[in-house]
Amino acid sequence: MSTAFSGIDTSFDGSVACLICDDNDSELVSLWKKGTDHLLYVDVEQEIYSSLLQKDSSELKNFRVASLILKAIFEKFLIKNISGAIENRTEISHSSLSEKILDLLKNSKKIFPKLNEKDVDCCRVPLIHSGSNFDKDIQSQSNDSIVESSVIVCELGASMKHYCCSVSRTFLVDPNTQQEHLYDTLLQVHRVVIENIKVGNTLGSLYDAAIDYLESTNNQELIKHLHSDVGFGIGIKYCEEGYLMESGNENVICSGMAFYVRICLHELTDIDGEYSMLLGDTVVVGSSTTINLTNGLSTSTSDIVYNAPKKEKKKKKVKKTPRAMPQRKSERNKPRYVAKVERAQSSGFSLRDETIRVVQVGQRRLRSTPSRTINRNSNEAKKRKKNQKKLEADMFEEVYSSIRSGTYMNRRKEFVIKDPNAYQSGKNYPREARRNRIWVDMKKEAILLPISDYLVPYHISLIRRVVPKENELRIVFKHPGSKATQNETNHHFTHPDHLFVSEFTFRFDHLEYMKSIVSRINEVRKNVIARQKRILQRASLQEQPALQTFPRNSNQIFRLDGISMRPPLPKTKKAFGRLTTHQNGLRYTLGNRNVDIIFSNVKNFILQKARNSLIVVIHFDLIHAISYGGKKPTKHIQFFSEVGTSSMNLNGMRSSGNDLMAEKREREMKKRTNRKFALYAKKIEKVSGIKFESPIPQFSFIGAIEKKNSVTLYPTTNCLVNVENTPFLVITLDEVQIVYFERASLQLKSFDMVFVYKDPNQEPTHIASIEMGKIEHLKDWVNSVGIKFYASPKSLNWKGIMEAITSNPEDFWFRRKGWKYFDQIRKNEEREESSDEYNPSGEEDDFDIEESSSEEVDLMDEESDVEISDISDISSEEEPVRRKRKSQPSNSERNRKRRRRS
Numbered sequence: 001m002s003t004a005f006s007g008i009d010t011s012f013d014g015s016v017a018c019l020i021c022d023d024n025d026s027e028l029v030s031l032w033k034k035g036t037d038h039l040l041y042v043d044v045e046q047e048i049y050s051s052l053l054q055k056d057s058s059e060l061k062n063f064r065v066a067s068l069i070l071k072a073i074f075e076k077f078l079i080k081n082i083s084g085a086i087e088n089r090t091e092i093s094h095s096s097l098s099e100k101i102l103d104l105l106k107n108s109k110k111i112f113p114k115l116n117e118k119d120v121d122c123c124r125v126p127l128i129h130s131g132s133n134f135d136k137d138i139q140s141q142s143n144d145s146i147v148e149s150s151v152i153v154c155e156l157g158a159s160m161k162h163y164c165c166s167v168s169r170t171f172l173v174d175p176n177t178q179q180e181h182l183y184d185t186l187l188q189v190h191r192v193v194i195e196n197i198k199v200g201n202t203l204g205s206l207y208d209a210a211i212d213y214l215e216s217t218n219n220q221e222l223i224k225h226l227h228s229d230v231g232f233g234i235g236i237k238y239c240e241e242g243y244l245m246e247s248g249n250e251n252v253i254c255s256g257m258a259f260y261v262r263i264c265l266h267e268l269t270d271i272d273g274e275y276s277m278l279l280g281d282t283v284v285v286g287s288s289t290t291i292n293l294t295n296g297l298s299t300s301t302s303d304i305v306y307n308a309p310k311k312e313k314k315k316k317k318v319k320k321t322p323r324a325m326p327q328r329k330s331e332r333n334k335p336r337y338v339a340k341v342e343r344a345q346s347s348g349f350s351l352r353d354e355t356i357r358v359v360q361v362g363q364r365r366l367r368s369t370p371s372r373t374i375n376r377n378s379n380e381a382k383k384r385k386k387n388q389k390k391l392e393a394d395m396f397e398e399v400y401s402s403i404r405s406g407t408y409m410n411r412r413k414e415f416v417i418k419d420p421n422a423y424q425s426g427k428n429y430p431r432e433a434r435r436n437r438i439w440v441d442m443k444k445e446a447i448l449l450p451i452s453d454y455l456v457p458y459h460i461s462l463i464r465r466v467v468p469k470e471n472e473l474r475i476v477f478k479h480p481g482s483k484a485t486q487n488e489t490n491h492h493f494t495h496p497d498h499l500f501v502s503e504f505t506f507r508f509d510h511l512e513y514m515k516s517i518v519s520r521i522n523e524v525r526k527n528v529i530a531r532q533k534r535i536l537q538r539a540s541l542q543e544q545p546a547l548q549t550f551p552r553n554s555n556q557i558f559r560l561d562g563i564s565m566r567p568p569l570p571k572t573k574k575a576f577g578r579l580t581t582h583q584n585g586l587r588y589t590l591g592n593r594n595v596d597i598i599f600s601n602v603k604n605f606i607l608q609k610a611r612n613s614l615i616v617v618i619h620f621d622l623i624h625a626i627s628y629g630g631k632k633p634t635k636h637i638q639f640f641s642e643v644g645t646s647s648m649n650l651n652g653m654r655s656s657g658n659d660l661m662a663e664k665r666e667r668e669m670k671k672r673t674n675r676k677f678a679l680y681a682k683k684i685e686k687v688s689g690i691k692f693e694s695p696i697p698q699f700s701f702i703g704a705i706e707k708k709n710s711v712t713l714y715p716t717t718n719c720l721v722n723v724e725n726t727p728f729l730v731i732t733l734d735e736v737q738i739v740y741f742e743r744a745s746l747q748l749k750s751f752d753m754v755f756v757y758k759d760p761n762q763e764p765t766h767i768a769s770i771e772m773g774k775i776e777h778l779k780d781w782v783n784s785v786g787i788k789f790y791a792s793p794k795s796l797n798w799k800g801i802m803e804a805i806t807s808n809p810e811d812f813w814f815r816r817k818g819w820k821y822f823d824q825i826r827k828n829e830e831r832e833e834s835s836d837e838y839n840p841s842g843e844e845d846d847f848d849i850e851e852s853s854s855e856e857v858d859l860m861d862e863e864s865d866v867e868i869s870d871i872s873d874i875s876s877e878e879e880p881v882r883r884k885r886k887s888q889p890s891n892s893e894r895n896r897k898r899r900r901r902s
Contacts, residue, residue, distance in 0.1 A: 015040040053233060053240065054256035059163060060284060063258060065112075066165035067282060067293040069120065069158045072111050073104055074167070074297055078154060086149055086173055086306050094128040094142035101126040105158055123164035123238045124157030132274035136227055136266045138239055149173040149308045151275040157238060164238045166260050167294040168280035172305045178270050180301065183277060185219055187299060190263045190279050191797070193230050193245070197259060197283060197290045203249040206230055210263070211247075215465065227264040234260040234282060257285045300795070302748070384783050391788040392820075395737065399813055408809055409760055420459040422446035429455060438473075438506065440520040445528055447521060449475075449504060460524045461532070468518050471511060476503040541633055542624045547596040548583040557581060558683045560676070563639045566726075569593055569629045579618075579639055579680075581687050588639065595628045597637060599688040604730050606721055607681045607692045608714070609674040615640045616670075616677045618684075619723040621730040636728040641677070643670045693719055699781060701774045703753065703767040705729050710769060715781060720755075731755055731765060738819055739782045741791040744775060751775055754798065760805045764798050790823050 016039050055063070078101065085092045104110060108120035125141045130148040135141075155168035170186070172179055189210050196209045210230050214222050233243030235258055243251055245259070262280035269275075281294045298304070402408040422444040423429060429448065433439035433455055439448040447463070448455040458477070467474040479500035508514040550557050560579040565588055568575070577590035585598040597620055604621035617640045625633035643666065681692045695714030704710045711725045720731040735757050742752040749772055755765040770778070782789045805812045812818060 015042045017042050017044045053235060053243070053258075054254055055163075055235070055258060055284070056256070060256075062160040062163035063165055063282065063284060063293055065115070066158045066160040066163060067167070067296075069105075069108070069111055069160070070156050070165060070167045070294060071296050073101060073156060073158075074154075074169070077101070077104065078156075079171075082147065082152060082154075082171060083306060085147055086308050089308075091146045093144050093146055094130070095144050097128045097147070098126040098142040101156065119161050121159045121162075122157065123159040124155070124166060126157075127153070127155040127168075129153045129276070134266055134276035136264055136276070138232070138262070150272060151175075151179065151277060153276060153278045155278060155280065162236050164234050164236070165282045165293065166234065166238070166262075166280060167282065167297060168262065168278045169297060169299065170277045170279060170304065172301075174308050175305060176270065176272075179275075180305075182222075182265065182268060183301065183304075185214075185217070185222065186263055186265055186277050186279050188217075189213055189226075189230075190261065190281070190299075193261050193263065194281070194283060194290060194292065195800075197253060197261070197285060199253055199255050199285060199287070201253050203243060203245045203251050203253065204247055206245045207247045207249075211465075222265060225265045225267055227262075227266065230263055231259055231261040231280070234258050253285055255285055255287045259283055259285070302743070384780065387783055388788060391783075391786060395788050396813075396818065399818070403809055403813060409806065420445075420461055422459050423457055426455075429457070438517050440517060440524065442520065442524060445524050447475075449506075451504075460521065461528050463521065463525065466518055466521050468514060471508050471514070473506045473508065473514050473518065474503060475506070477501055538627075541627060544596070544598050544601060544624075544626065545584065547585045547587060547598065549587070550582050556687075558680060558687075560639070560680045563641050565590075565595070566638050566640065567631060567634055569595070570631070581684060583687075586684070593629070595637075597622075597626075599690060601626070602688070602690055604719055604721075604732060605681075605684070605688075605690045605692045606695070606716065606719070606723055606730065607677060608695050608721075608723055609677070610643045610670045611697055613724055615642050615724065616673050617723050618677060618681060619721070619728070619730070621719075621732075636723075636730070638723060638728070641673055643673045693717060693721070695721060699777065701770055701778065704769045705765075705767060707766075707768060713767065729765070733785050733787065735759070735762075736787055739787055739789040740796070740822075741775065741779070741789060742795045743793060744791040745793040746772065748772060752795070753778065754796075756798075760802055760809065764802070766798075788819075790819060792822065796822065 016036075018041050078097070081092065081097060081100075084090070102122055102125070105120060105122045106117070108115050108117050124139060127140055128142045128147070129135075129140075130150055130152045131145065133143075134153065150173055152171040152173065153168070154171070155166065157164060157166040159165070170183065172183060175183070192209050192213045193206050196206050207230050210226065211223060214220060214226070229244045229246040231245040233240035239260075243249075243259075245261075260280060260282050262278070264276065264278050266276040267274060268277065279299065281292050284291045284293060399408065422441070423446070430439065430441055430444075433441075433448050434450075435453055435455060436450050438450065439455070440446075441448065441457075445460045446457045447460060448457050450456075462478050464476040464478045467476065477500070479502060480496040558581045562576045563579055564574070564576055569590060572590055575590055577588055579586060579588050584600070585596055588595040588597075601623050602620050603623045604619075606617070606619040606621070608617045608619065610616045617638050619636065619638040622635045622637065625635045626637075627633045684690070685692055693716035695716055697714065700712050700714045702710050702712055705722065705727055708727065709725075711722045711729075713720055713722045713729070715721075718733055720729070720733070722729040736755050737758045738756045740754040740756060742754060744751045750769045751772055753767045753770060755767075757764065779789060779791075
């Protein structure tokens with residue numbers, strides 16, 4: 001040992017870098033410490049870890065292969081076993097599923113034959129959990145309980161050459177509305193965190209972004225159910241210490257780092273009991289974008305929701321129904337006939353003819369089939385496809401010319417809220433305030449904080465949030481560059497280059513005093529936010545010209561009496577007023593109050609008669625919003641009259657003579673009211689020069705607006721309208737750029753329509769839950785009104801798309817070719833569906849994924865860099881890897897084989 005120390009220069013007095021381990025009292029270590037006691041040891045463990053976090057291309061290949069292994073196990077084993085247990089009602093424990101997954105990872109040849117089994121390992125024990133008592137720890141294990149048909153959480157982890165990758169998903173079995181809402185919120189928080197993983201951001205800002213989203217969407221009650229972190233760094237270690245995505249972590253994200261984004265909502269409760277939700281993906285940070293390696297596993301609601309089979313009930317004896325009304329002798333021998341739907345000549349568009357088989361039964365006409373059968377002509381399909389190509393070329397030419405001329409986006413004037421000023425000097429401070437206590441000034445809307453024995457005032461509008469925790473109060477402020485100020489475009493800092501305080505933390509001895517301060521701050525914040533909203537609403541209003549009235553006795557005044565208005569004046573819900581026409585507008589009079597509508601501010605004028613409804617409506621869609629009676633501004637004003645009451649006979653008996661007379665009077669009243677409103681609409685049209693639109697009931701369809709109750713929508717000559725139920729909707733077709741059909745798959749019962757406008761600053765209109773049988777009708781209608789449409793079986797993130805367009809329209813239209821990018825995704829998906837493997841026997845192996853998976857590994861090995869298109873993160877789900885197509889036998893070969901067998 002002495003010869004070993006002879007080579008160490010005792011005169012050297014510098015510091016030596018080393019990895020300091022735990023204390024060890026062995027003889028060798030003690031001898032080493034005596035010989036080198038003059039040296040200064042510096043622990044460089046953290047520095048080495050930080051340098052290893054940035055991966056090169058060879059290391060990233062290992063991440064890709066590990067993600068493919070997890071995807072294969074999820075799709076071909078785990079999902080198949082869970083769905084089979086649910087459908088067959090078989091009992092299977094969490095631990096047994098976990099052990100089978102461990103066996104697959106040990107025998108990786110079953111998954112990828114080309115891989116070496118020594119390179120593949122399990123980096124975390126598979127977690128399968130359902131029901132209560134969920135362990136939210138990152139290394140939790142499965143218990144021996146049976147898989148329940150409720151909320152099932154699955155988390156797997158695999159490593160390739162010691163590089164770890166992990167993924168977690170949640171499956172819902174017969175979910176209720178609360179569970180679906182919570183899962184949608186979980187998805188959005190997951191998306192927000194991944195969007196904020198950018199080079200230069202801190203890990204603490206990711207957790208703050210998740211909290212901000214929950215607060216902005218009124219989901220504050222979920223903050224206590226959110227895990228203390230939203231992910232961590234991953235690499236050679238499953239969890240890199242010091243790189244947790246938790247509040248206050250100042251470590252900066254660099255290019256080449258890998259993270260496991262893990263969003264956990266635990267201890268959730270409803271009627272069925274306690275449950276938890278988990279969603280996680282492994283991502284890699286690129287120079288300009290973030291890549292989600294495990295995005296191939298779908299997270300959409302349609303793919304993770306399962307319906308458990310219901311128990312068969314004994315059939316009950318059905319009572320015989322009374323006979324139908326007998327036919328007349330003259331009608332008994334009448335043959336069946338075919339009724340044709342007439343075309344709407346005045347609508348400006350046309351749909352193909354439809355034939356409906358109708359059977360004459362008594363005095364009623366019954367359809368012989370439950371749904372309409374449509375025989376599509378191939379020539380019509382070719383014409384529609386040709387017209388769509390022409391419309392697409394015209395659209396691109398129009399956009400390119402507007403971008404070059406600088407008229408593509410309409411710049412809107414924004415009202416700016418400047419820095420508030422609560423006190424002119426310290427003399428104006430309230431007398432009750434003390435130096436060592438926090439004081440909330442309700443009148444001045446300010447808070448005085450004790451800092452170094454001085455009271456420092458801050459206006460309430462600058463507070464971002466208040467977080468009480470045990471005996472500590474954390475006050476977070478807004479500042480230039482923070483997430484809150486980026487979303488608030490109306491807030492303006494006078495001196496953005498100055499230093500700003502990010503947050504303060506105060507400790508309290510009395511918890512009741514702390515609670516009173518928090519309640520006061522929240523109360524003042526609520527008042528300030530409401531006042532600022534009113535200021536912004538008033539600033540958005542534009543002054544209308546004055547109404548030029550006719551003299552009272554003039555013959556040019558047209559009146560419509562006994563009508564109501566929506567939205568109504570305050571405290572006048574069921575009141576009736578008078579509508580009169582004047583030189584440049586209309587005036588609605590109710591008592592001493594007037595509401596004026598100027599013709600120059602009217603965009604669309606709709607008249608909807610009472611056919612299947614109980615009201616007749618004259619609706620005005622305005623260009624600029626107006627406000628009346630202290631209500632919030634609105635662009636939709638309508639005047640209506642009721643023509644009946646909503647009632648029905650529930651006893652199943654025939655109507656009496658009085659009921660028949662009431663129905664007859666109601667029909668006559670409908671005719672009179674329809675005629676009266678139609679005459680008045682023609683008079684308005686004559687005075688104003690604005691042509692009114694009439695809905696076409698033959699082409700109506702049912703859809704949900706703003707994710708609310710379903711309403712009936714009617715096309716008109718130039719619009720698509722819903723003026724019968726709230727929320728009102730009037731879409732001007734000339735302002736629409738494209739129509740996008742989402743979830744357009746024959747396997748689903750419904751689809752969605754998204755109207756994207758020519759002005760990218762205008763938010764797209766989403767109509768959801770449309771019956772799938774209407775999709776061809778609507779495609780024909782959209783094509784006939786001269787609008788380009790696209791269709792895809794997936795949904796898109798429209799907020800991200802519109803932000804990408806407004807931020808850099810040249811890149812979206814010139815470099816990405818605009819909407820063709822998403823159309824190309826649809827074509828690739830259709831190619832995949834058409835290239836499914838041919839399997840005439842219908843038999844399928846339990847774990848037959850060797851060919852597709854090995855092909856994917858070869859493709860991944862050929863790549864050297866982690867690159868992704870800047871626009872690819874806009875779509876909700878990435879384009880799947882195309883599988884290798886098997887050569888299928890031709891018809892002649894099949895016939896030859898049959899002859900040989902015979």
